[in-house]
Amino acid sequence: MTSGVAAQPPAQIGRPARIRGITIPSSLQLQRVPVGAVLLTMVASGIGIGWSILDSFPFYGVVAMGLLPWIPLFFFEAAWKYENYGFYAILGTFTVLQLGHLGEHTAQVTQLLIYDGNLAKAHGIFGNLDLELVHFVWDTGVWLGLLLCTYKLGFRNKWLLVSLLFSSLHEVEHMFLFYINRTNLDFYQHGGFAGIMGEHGLIGSPLARPYLHYIYNFFVVVPLVMAFWDESKHAYNVWLAKALPDMTEQERVSVTQQLQRLRVQEGDVLVQQGDVADRFYIVSDGEVEVVREGSQGETRVALLGPGQFFGEIGLMTAKPRTATVRATKDSELLTLDRDAFLMLVTRSQGGAADLDAAMHTRLAELQLLDKQSPA
Numbered sequence: 001m002t003s004g005v006a007a008q009p010p011a012q013i014g015r016p017a018r019i020r021g022i023t024i025p026s027s028l029q030l031q032r033v034p035v036g037a038v039l040l041t042m043v044a045s046g047i048g049i050g051w052s053i054l055d056s057f058p059f060y061g062v063v064a065m066g067l068l069p070w071i072p073l074f075f076f077e078a079a080w081k082y083e084n085y086g087f088y089a090i091l092g093t094f095t096v097l098q099l100g101h102l103g104e105h106t107a108q109v110t111q112l113l114i115y116d117g118n119l120a121k122a123h124g125i126f127g128n129l130d131l132e133l134v135h136f137v138w139d140t141g142v143w144l145g146l147l148l149c150t151y152k153l154g155f156r157n158k159w160l161l162v163s164l165l166f167s168s169l170h171e172v173e174h175m176f177l178f179y180i181n182r183t184n185l186d187f188y189q190h191g192g193f194a195g196i197m198g199e200h201g202l203i204g205s206p207l208a209r210p211y212l213h214y215i216y217n218f219f220v221v222v223p224l225v226m227a228f229w230d231e232s233k234h235a236y237n238v239w240l241a242k243a244l245p246d247m248t249e250q251e252r253v254s255v256t257q258q259l260q261r262l263r264v265q266e267g268d269v270l271v272q273q274g275d276v277a278d279r280f281y282i283v284s285d286g287e288v289e290v291v292r293e294g295s296q297g298e299t300r301v302a303l304l305g306p307g308q309f310f311g312e313i314g315l316m317t318a319k320p321r322t323a324t325v326r327a328t329k330d331s332e333l334l335t336l337d338r339d340a341f342l343m344l345v346t347r348s349q350g351g352a353a354d355l356d357a358a359m360h361t362r363l364a365e366l367q368l369l370d371k372q373s374p375a
Contacts, residue, residue: 010260010279010335026257027088027235032080033073044069060126084284087152088235094145095228101138102221105214112210122210132193136178142220143171149227159227163220170216173197239284239334242307246350255348258340262333270333271325277314280341283307286331290323292369299369303328312355313362315341322366 030038048065057065074096082089104124111122123130146164153160177195181188194201198209205212236252237259247255262281264270270281273293283304290301290310301323304310314321315338336344345352 010262025232025235027081027085027232030077031084031261033077037073041069041073060128063125084237084239085235086238088231091149091153091228091231094149095224098142098221098224101142102217105210105217108210109214117208119210132178132181132188136174139167139170139174143167146220146224153231157227157230159223159230163223163227166216166219166223170213170220173213173216176202237284237334239282239307243282243309244348244351244354246354247348248350251344251348251351255336255340255344255351258336258343259334260336262335264327264331264333266327266329266331269324269326271311271321271323273321273324275321277311277319277321278338280309280311280315280336281325282309282334284332284334287328288325288331288333289328290325292323292366294370298324301365301369309358312341313359316345316355316359322363 045066045068048069049062052062052065078089078093081092104126108122108124111124112119115121143164146160146167150160150164155161173195177188177193180192184192191200194204194209195212196202197205197207198212199205199207201209207215234249234253236249236256240256240259241247241252244252259282261284262270264286270288273291283306285306287303287305288310289303291298292301304325310325311321313319345355
């Protein structure tokens with residue numbers, strides 16, 4: 001156990017970045033994984049690619065070795081975002097997987113152009129998975145995933161509805177293909193693989209099957225990316241919402257961009273009774289205890305877990321800290337500095353009401369505790 005104030009300063013997790021005049025929402029930035037880990041992953045990926053090429057891996061093996069080191073990094077970042085942004089992280093993971101799916105279709109179409117339309121040489125990157133069963137299972141999962149996203153996010157996101165429309169058309173195509181593949185293999189092998197809208201298909205069009213399915217996928221993925229981009233502008237921290245439930249959505253989005261992440265170890269002191277108040281805290285993981293120091297020693301006032309906050313009294317009254325707060329286990333907290341906190345109180349009527357109510361309740365509890373304590 002340590003006993004001093006947590007040494008590491010809070011890590012910034014908000015503040016949208018700007019790239020060539022385009023504002024990148026904070027939720028799209030790396031917030032859990034440090035930059036050093038990204039650089040190490042890049043090196044590991046490069047080594048994997050180089051080694052697999054020297055060892056004469058097939059093309060899909062080279063790509064797999066390049067992608068493999070990124071999986072843990074992606075998992076940790078996605079897991080943190082799910083804990084802090086909820087369903088938004090699932091939408092993001094779904095979007096990334098679909099970008100990979102579009103990449104597979106793009107690779108196949110590129111191979112067709114290189115090999116003059118020879119389908120036998122054009123199976124995308126992971127050609128071993130170019131099976132009707134795999135296509136059906138994957139695209140059914142995509143369709144169900146989009147239905148779930150639409151259900152969770154409602155009908156406010158029009159891009160998501162466009163993606164669902166084209167996914168539904170794509171799903172009908174694959175349902176037909178899978179059915180004839182399983183019930184009439186001879187018909188499937190002698191032209192039935194064109195499906196419904198493919199060239200010489202049941203209805204038919206000028207497009208051969210690979211190009212048709214590329215277009216289907218393109219109009220599923222591009223609107224999905226736009227939908228995710230729009231949701232990124234509305235993403236807010238779920239622990240902030242739980243702590244201050246009366247804030248509006250736009251206020252939550254704005255304050256989320258000012259949050260900083262602080263990781264502490266068991267025993268670290270975050271707030272010392274009597275010190276000048278300079279920061280507001282929300283617990284997002286772990287647990288902290290609030291203790292009151294008196295002539296008879298320490299008295300535990302409260303245990304605070306995820307979604308609960310502290311530090312508002314000193315900031316709102318401009319008085320020294322009224323209690324000491326330390327971590328009872330390894331924890332993660334979201335913090336606002338004094339200026340960001342006072343801006344919240346000034347601009348958010350609902351947030352100010354939540355904080356004011358909590359402050360008066362806690363002050364009353366402390367006064368009662370002081371009266372009960374022996375002189």
